[in-house]
Amino acid sequence: MRPLRAGVIGLGVGEQHVLGYRAAGVEVVALCDTNPEKRATASRTHPGCRIAESADELLAADDIDVVSIASYDHHHxxxxVRAITGGKHVFSEKPLCMNEAELGAIRDALDRNPGVRLSTNTILRMSERFRDxxxxxxxxxLGQLYxxxxxxxxxxxxxxxxGWRGDILDYxxxxxxxxHMIDLLIWMVDSPVIEVSAVGNKxxxxxxxxQTPDMVMAWLRFDDGxxxxxxxxxxxVYPHFHKIALYGTEGTFENGIGGGVLIRSRDPQETPQSITSAYPGTAKGDLIPGFIEAILGKGKAAVEExxxxxxxxxxxAIDKSLRTGKPEVVATY
Ligand SMILES: NC(=O)c1ccc[n+]([C@@H]2O[C@H](COP(=O)([O-])OP(=O)(O)OC[C@H]3O[C@@H](n4cnc5c(N)ncnc54)[C@H](O)[C@@H]3O)[C@@H](O)[C@H]2O)c1
Incomplete structure (x- = not known):
């Protein structure tokens, strides 16, 4: 079998995907961006790569085994679907798509092409602190999380x-x-979310x-209770940050702006244990080598289908609850 070859659509964060493929020993043969300035830069910085103007050109190529999709959210x-239908493995930026109909169409495409592997860039699973x-x-x-x-x-x-987020009417x-946070919580709890209820404001x-709320908060019910x-x-008004609290019967973990702490006592005199592992401590292409190993049958991707x-x-379901004003059941696929 010849070595895998990759193509990358969208050269913002997609440039980090290129690094991820190279770190995995995968040759990146084609890049694509609709912006001519990005294409001009790419032809200088990535000599030897084909530079496509349209995603269709890249998706139709038969020398590409795995494709990264790092275009705008509403193009994903x-x-x-086109990549899966063409038998290409897909590493998509988040979100994979924008709504239930699109998610159903992707499910159908995968069902029709069972050999295709899919993963997405919910990168916090590679953060050293969150892995720890x-x-x-x-x-x-932490005992039992509740x-x-x-x-x-x-x-x-x-x-x-x-910028482009404001151009998407249903962003x-x-x-x-x-x-990113929902993925992190599902991973920590190891149980799917089955029901949600959301509120938001703008x-x-x-x-x-x-157009849409810039602040959304939701409660979640997981399958395990x-x-x-x-x-x-x-x-x-806050630096970019992933704040989390995990409450278990034997301990609590918090990732706060002051650092990570593990609290094991209700005694106010006891000092919490600092968790000093790197946060976020990741590059945006870090999930790709593991995904390539999974494609090659040599391991499990950190983010599976x-x-x-x-x-x-x-x-x-959270977006649906925002619209209906009611709790919503999370669909299974
Ligand atoms: N996983 C993460 O942590 C993370 C971080 C940043 C961005 N993202 C996601 O990556 C995607 C891109 O975001 P960004 O920050 O790189 O934006 P960006 O504006 O910096 O870059 C996007 C590039 O994609 C190009 N593009 C857009 N639609 C295209 C299409 N249909 N075909 C070809 N090229 C197209 C644009 O011209 C632009 O150069 C978004 O979906 C975003 O949500 C994820």
Whole structure:
């Protein structure tokens, strides 16, 4: 079998995907961006790569085995389905798609092409600090988790006020950012979210082109009885940060702006244990080598297809609850 070859669509964070493939020993043969300036830069910085103007050109190529989709959120679904239908493995940026109909279409495409592998870039699973905490949770150091909380404090209001996010009429802060926290919580709890209820507002971006709430908060019910809360806070006066609290019967973990701590006592005199492992401590292409190993049958991807669907389905149910004003059941795929 010849070595795998990759193509990358979208050269913002997609440039980090290129590094991920190279780290995995995969040759990147084609790049694509609709922006001519990006293409001109890419032809200088990636000599030897074909530089395509349209995603269709790259997706039709028969010398590409795995494709990264790092275009704008509302372009993902069509590109993902086209890639799967063409028998290409897909590493998609989050969110995989924007709504239930698109997620169903991707499920159908995978069912028709069972040899295709799919993963997505919910990169916090590669964070050294969260891996450390995940290991501790699995080893029982926190006892039984019963309540989990996570805030995606975006801290980049300018990206909402100007730029492509404001051009997407149904842009979702939960799909666009909160998704990282939902994926992290599902991974920590090791049980899917089955029911959600959400509220939101639009104070920080009032008057901007951006149409949808910039602040969304939801409660979550997990299948194993754990409950949780997640927030996608795009307008906060806060540096970009992933705030989490995991409450277990034997201990609590918090990732706060002051650092990570493990609390094992109700005694106010006891000093919490600092968790000093690197946070976030990741590059955006770090999930790719593991995904390539999984394609080659040599291991398990850190984010498997089932993980992608569980996380996406929970986010979509949250967006639905925002619209209906009622709790919503999370669909299974
Ligand atoms: N996993 C993460 O942590 C993470 C971080 C940043 C961005 N993202 C995701 O990556 C995607 C891109 O975001 P970004 O920050 O790189 O944006 P960006 O604006 O920096 O870059 C996106 C690039 O894609 C190109 N593009 C857009 N649609 C295209 C299409 N249909 N075909 C070809 N090229 C296209 C644009 O011209 C642009 O150069 C988004 O979906 C975003 O949510 C994920």
């Amino acid at each position: 679904a069509a590109q993902v 905490v995940h290991d501790r949770v699995r080893a029982g150091e 309540c989990v909380e996570a805030d995606y404090n975006y801290g980049r209001l300018h990206k909402v006020l100007t 979702s802060v939960m799909l666009g950012g909160g998704i 104070v920080c971006s009032a008057g901007a082109a951006f 754990t409950i949780g809360k997640v927030a996608a806070n795009f307008g906060c 089932a993980d992608v669907f569980r996380t996406m389905s929970a986010c979509i």
